[in-house]
Amino acid sequence: MASRCEVFLExxxxxxxxxxxxxxxxxxCSCEFLICLTLTLLGYIPGIIYAIYAIVVRGYDQDEEWRPLTA
Known part of the structure; x- marks a missing residue:
């Protein structure tokens, strides 16, 4: 599980x-990276919104693939 410092830096x-x-x-080569790259090329703000969504909501953990960050 990622620490708070890692999540903050990401x-x-x-x-x-x-x-x-x-x-x-x-x-x-993940789907999230390719979507974020495409959105960033189309517009900077949609890229930021999706990147934060992909990091916080769809954060990868080996035990649970879908987990919200709770601290």
Whole structure:
């Protein structure tokens, strides 16, 4: 499970460079990364919104694939 510091840094990267934040959470050839890259190329704001969604809501954990972050 990702620590709070890791999640914070991923969200910060998602605001600055959306595909990079998603890359660190899901990997290079994942569906989330490709969607975020496409949205960022089409518009910066939709890329940021999807990147934060992909990091917080669809965060990957080996035990549970779908989990909201609760702290």
């Amino acid at each position: 969200i910060l990267l998602a605001i600055l460079i959306p595909p990079l934040g998603v890359f660190f959470r899901h990997g290079c």
